[in-house]
Amino acid sequence: MFSSLGTLQAFSDALSLQQETLDRFYALAAAIAPEQCAVEPPEGKLFAFERNVFSTLFLVITGLLVGRSRLLPLYAMVNQCMRAWVTACDNLLDDEYKEIFPFRLAGRGQRMRSVLTILLADRILWEYIDRHYRDDGVLEAAGRLSLEALAPSAAQECEEETRPVEILPSRRLLDEVHHRKTGLLFMSPLALPCRIEHPDDRRARAAERAVHDFGMACQCLDDIVDMPSDAAAGRHNLLVSLMAEGERGARVRLRNLPRQLWTAWEHLPAVTRRARQIAEGYFASSFEAMAELGLVLAPAQRGAVVGTIYRLLRVPPAGADAAENVA
Numbered sequence: 001m002f003s004s005l006g007t008l009q010a011f012s013d014a015l016s017l018q019q020e021t022l023d024r025f026y027a028l029a030a031a032i033a034p035e036q037c038a039v040e041p042p043e044g045k046l047f048a049f050e051r052n053v054f055s056t057l058f059l060v061i062t063g064l065l066v067g068r069s070r071l072l073p074l075y076a077m078v079n080q081c082m083r084a085w086v087t088a089c090d091n092l093l094d095d096e097y098k099e100i101f102p103f104r105l106a107g108r109g110q111r112m113r114s115v116l117t118i119l120l121a122d123r124i125l126w127e128y129i130d131r132h133y134r135d136d137g138v139l140e141a142a143g144r145l146s147l148e149a150l151a152p153s154a155a156q157e158c159e160e161e162t163r164p165v166e167i168l169p170s171r172r173l174l175d176e177v178h179h180r181k182t183g184l185l186f187m188s189p190l191a192l193p194c195r196i197e198h199p200d201d202r203r204a205r206a207a208e209r210a211v212h213d214f215g216m217a218c219q220c221l222d223d224i225v226d227m228p229s230d231a232a233a234g235r236h237n238l239l240v241s242l243m244a245e246g247e248r249g250a251r252v253r254l255r256n257l258p259r260q261l262w263t264a265w266e267h268l269p270a271v272t273r274r275a276r277q278i279a280e281g282y283f284a285s286s287f288e289a290m291a292e293l294g295l296v297l298a299p300a301q302r303g304a305v306v307g308t309i310y311r312l313l314r315v316p317p318a319g320a321d322a323a324e325n326v327a
Helices: 008-031 055-065 072-094 109-133 139-161 170-197 201-231 236-246 250-255 269-292 298-313
Strands: none
Touching: 008 055, 008 072, 008 109, 055 072, 055 170, 055 250, 055 298, 072 109, 072 170, 109 139, 139 170, 170 201, 170 269, 201 236, 201 269, 201 298, 236 250, 236 269, 250 269, 269 298
16 A cells, blocks of 8 residues: 555654554653553554554545645644553453553553553653643643543443444434444544644545545445454444345344354455445545545555455455455
């Protein structure tokens, strides 16, 4: 993707800023973390574009919206800290561990590492603003807005803790659940620049649509991968909703699907195809919004973006058979 987009100044500048932000983020982590949970230097692979696709995209859209604002490094750091909070919360909710900080801890406990991630990222944000933006009056706004921007997604996750959830019609699922869970989450990096810099309303709406619809597309693809586990756990899932709309006895069929590992594209090709179509519609809407902001991607560049997301989310592209499944 970056080989295709790296010639665009907006993407080149955004990736450079994201990598500089990671340097500052981990330097502050090492300085702030107490000896009992010291933070090791990060691995070089954490700075690769493939590990920062979404953060880079957010900075591209933010840069298009506010231009060469001197506050761009602040927005990048707020986004990086929110990324840490969201990852740590997902770890706790899903009983998994995706590392943000390489803590030097003797124990193997993952939950406490996630709790420490949330606490440390919060301290990093406050200290970074105090060091670099103390006289700009942004500390209170950054703290409040980061919580406010993440609250809708948190509320949706809270509702889904009671399972099984009601199987909603696909349109309601997209508009009421995925909109809050992921669409508004992808909009959260724009909350602070919109509040501080008051961009033109039309351009602000275009920027919000660009990231919102990109997030919705990603959530549709994520649902393809997660469909087996979501169906078993009684969570919201686009493919489950599409099945319930499209055939009688869908719940019985879901119960009778294999209990061992299986994929939606192998066992449910029709609803998988429909979910891909919905995702691609959201991608198209996102690219149209980017064009309104002045970032016009050629068809090959759009294809590179979408293809990268398919690979990152481990979804085989349309037309791929089981033998072409992502490793």
